[in-house]
Amino acid sequence: MRAAIRRGPAIIVDDYELPPLQNGQVRVRTLHCGICGSDLHAVHHFEPFIDYGRRAGLLTGRIDPNKDVVLGHEFCAEIVEFGPNTEKTLKEGALVGAFAVNFDDKGAEGVGFSNRYPGGYAEYMVLTESMLLPVTNGCPSEQAALVEPMAVAVHAVNKADHGDSAYMVIGCGPIGLAIIAELKARGLGPVIASDFVAERRAIAERLGADVIVNPAEHDPHGHWIATGVPYGPTVYPRVQTQTKRAILFECVGVPGMLNALIDAAPRGAQIIIAGVCMAPDQIEPSMAINKELELKFVIAYSADEFRQTMHRVCEGELDVTPMISRIIGLDEVPATFEELLTQPRAAKVLVDPRR
The missing domain is CATH 3.90.180.10 (Medium-chain alcohol dehydrogenases, catalytic domain)
Structure with missing residues (x-):
């Protein structure tokens, strides 16, 4: 063959x-x-x-x-x-x-x-x-x-601690786009989508992303305040009441990206790492500590997540x-x-x- x-x-x-x-x-x-x-x-x-x-x-x-x-x-x-x-x-x-x-x-x-x-x-x-x-x-x-890449996205979204949250997807390749589709299928948002490629930004918009950003022209993190997530200088010990939490999905997987997100993410954010970086990388733990960030690394899916995703795709629940x-x-x-x-x-x- x-x-x-x-x-x-x-x-x-x-x-x-x-x-x-x-x-x-x-x-x-x-x-x-x-x-x-x-x-x-x-x-x-x-x-x-x-x-x-x-x-x-x-x-x-x-x-x-x-x-x-x-x-x-x-x-x-x-x-x-x-x-x-x-x-x-x-x-x-x-x-x-x-x-x-x-x-x-x-x-x-x-x-x-x-x-x-x-x-x-x-x-x-x-x-x-x-x-x-x-x-x-x-x-x-x-x-x-x-179904398989959608199940990867379902697993990544399942790993996030949802609640009163706003979302950012960094990198609108196949997995980033699938994560956007899953977030919107669950009625979650607002979702900020960031990618350098116009074609991928257009697909993110079709899938329902609320804010579309070309990071070559605008800082995607400049949109957090509009979503209700506190962003910028804060008082320590904390005296502000955080009304909404930021959840970021890293879907790029290149050296330096994770540390860039640690540096830019709002205080108390959760970062879900779905991008596969194949090279050794460095982060600044002290910055993550000062912001009380939470990092979660994800791969693949469970058997139940795969079966459920197959059902949802076949039934038209996931476009x-x-x-x-x-x-x-x-x-x-x-x-x-x-x-x-x-x-x-x-x-x-x-x-x-x-x-």
Whole structure:
């Protein structure tokens, strides 16, 4: 089968052998698969990516970076064949999403972050039947492919301590936009959205962000007072009553961004770090202490969050279509990766291996 393969620090399109079906596994045809920031990191930063996974006890720590890897874990697929000892609860032709983890006689293995199990940048995949979730209500496959990044956003929003709060999303890439969509779907706000790219700011506005800021022209933190969050010099010990709390979502993941937010955030703010910084970074703890800031780091989602997100997307409760920038074929994947790595302007790009 054809696949876009991570071979060394490059993406190439070549033939790839699909592994045989083992007990409890199914073969599926990939319909759409989203390009994720983790996939982009894996091209040129695979060794530290794997090392972080190993040190954290994640499945990604088992990859050999010197061997081929077919990335892609944000997918919707169609069942085409059942392996031995499967229950066949779903039928051939059923559309599915999945927790991107396979189980076999060697244990657990991440789909799309594996030397054995190709991800969604391939014409076909092997998945574990018990990990499948049906796509219902006639939901189009391109929308169902966004369930995974939406579940990441749902998890990040769940980690915030809501109440009488105002929100800021720094970086309107796919995860930042998904967080905006989730905040507005819950009726939360106001939401300040900040990004240098006009196309992404336009999508943030379509998703319901209340204040749109180009940080090259205006300081996004200049809008806190208008939202009711106290901002600026204060008295210590505190004699003011804080009426509204700031919650910031860091969705950029570059060195220096976290410390810049610590420096600029309102006193008592909560910062949710969803951006994945692949390099060592420095912060000034004393500044965070003086402001009594709270930092939370988040990754992925729980099984329940994934299932709930699938239901909400399929039922139309979460409108993910504004986040889709374009759909490409396998032959366009190498150039698109280079574009997203060097000049990121798109939101979510989907790969359709049938093209």
